[in-house]
Amino acid sequence: MLFGIDTTVLAMMGLIGLSAAAVAYALLYGRIASEKQRDERLVRVAAAPVRTAGAGGRKADPVSSRKRSVQDTLKDIELKQKFKAARSTNPPMPLRLQQAGLKLSMGKFWIFSAITGVLCFFGMLIAGMPLTVGLGAAVVGALGLPRFLVNYLRKRRQAAFLDELPNAVDVIVRGVKAGLPLNDCLRMIASEAKEPLRSEFRAVVDALAIGIPLDEAISRLFERMPLPESNFLVIVISIQAKAGGNLSEALGNLARVLRERKKMRAKIQAVSMEAKASAGIIGSLPLIVMALVWITSPDYISILWTDPRGQVVLGVSALVMFTGVMVMRKMINFDI
Numbered sequence: 284m285l286f287g288i289d290t291t292v293l294a295m296m297g298l299i300g301l302s303a304a305a306v307a308y309a310l311l312y313g314r315i316a317s318e319k320q321r322d323e324r325l326v327r328v329a330a331a332p333v334r335t336a337g338a339g340g341r342k343a344d345p346v347s348s349r350k351r352s353v354q355d356t357l358k359d360i361e362l363k364q365k366f367k368a369a370r371s372t373n374p375p376m377p378l379r380l381q382q383a384g385l386k387l388s389m390g391k392f393w394i395f396s397a398i399t400g401v402l403c404f405f406g407m408l409i410a411g412m413p414l415t416v417g418l419g420a421a422v423v424g425a426l427g428l429p430r431f432l433v434n435y436l437r438k439r440r441q442a443a444f445l446d447e448l449p450n451a452v453d454v455i456v457r458g459v460k461a462g463l464p465l466n467d468c469l470r471m472i473a474s475e476a477k478e479p480l481r482s483e484f485r486a487v488v489d490a491l492a493i494g495i496p497l498d499e500a501i502s503r504l505f506e507r508m509p510l511p512e513s514n515f516l517v518i519v520i521s522i523q524a525k526a527g528g529n530l531s532e533a534l535g536n537l538a539r540v541l542r543e544r545k546k547m548r549a550k551i552q553a554v555s556m557e558a559k560a561s562a563g564i565i566g567s568l569p570l571i572v573m574a575l576v577w578i579t580s581p582d583y584i585s586i587l588w589t590d591p592r593g594q595v596v597l598g599v600s601a602l603v604m605f606t607g608v609m610v611m612r613k614m615i616n617f618d619i
Contacts, residue, residue, distance in 0.1 A: 376392065376433075377389055379434075380392065381507060382441070383433050383437040384479055384482075392429065396425045396426065399428050401421065402424065403423065403424030403428070404418065440479050443479055445512055447480040448541060449542050452534050455468040455534055469487055472484045487501055487503065498520070498525060501516070501517050504516070512544065562615055566604070569600075
């Protein structure tokens with residue numbers, strides 16, 4: 284006994300707190316690292332010297348003037364991206380629904396979440412689970428399951444966008460080389476490309492139709508599709524709109540970069556499949572062993588959910604297992 288509390292209970296509380304801290308670290312490590320790299324890059328860009336014309340009143344070189352204009356445009360874009368990056372990594376739910384391609388209001392989303400939570404609660408009660416388990420399932424069903432579904436649809440839509448983006452850039456390159464204005468090329472993509480590329484570029488075309496400048500209209504593409512590839516397209520078109528230059532050549536290089544990134548992503552996925560299979564087997568072994576023991580000796584393992592101490596052990600084990608799965612997930616997921 285310590286301060287009137289059983290030492291076993293204190294040990295359990297300490298283990299639960301340590302596991303919760305490990306889960307939080309595993310979930311937030313990637314975001315913390317990316318924010319640190321972004322801040323360091325912004326500091327380097329802000330500290331970069333900008334050359335100005337000499338004090339003798341000599342006429343500025345056109346190449347140097349355009350270079351300074353490009354540098355100033357890049358700095359403006361970097362400052363804007365600094366504020367957009369935090370929103371892109373953790374966007375609010377209305378923007379997340381828009382990025383997933385779901386035409387749902389927040390009211391309908393909360394209604395759907397409440398219905399899911401109620402169904403999970405009564406499902407656990409019908410299965411004979413205790414009331415605490417039912418309440419936990421209700422919380423997971425109301426707060427976790429709908430968000431998981433939205434994130435899944437969001438990632439699938441972003442993957443489809445990445446597959447078609449190089450083709451869209453090639454269409455712009457061919458149209459510009461043929462003498463078509465950039466706006467006509469964007470309208471062509473908005474009418475003939477596959478989804479979700481069609482709807483995203485249609486939003487850009489609609490913004491241009493109401494008088495929004497090209498650089499501002501195209502910058503909204505990154506808000507709806509917060510991907511490095513869409514950010515590359517926004518930067519190239521924004522620089523060309525403000526500083527001029529050969530747009531077809533710049534977009535041609537961008538299309539080649541996008542295709543190389545696509546190949547690299549496929550190679551990374553192929554190389555990491557062995558690690559993902561190993562992680563799946565390791566993560567599923569406890570559940571498989573538990574199911575086999577329950578089939579062969581149900582009285583032996585039923586103490587885990589009939590006895591309060593067994594429920595505590597089961598909850599702590601599930602938390603530790605979830606922590607291990609998240610750590611393995613961070614180890615085998617690679618970004619380019």
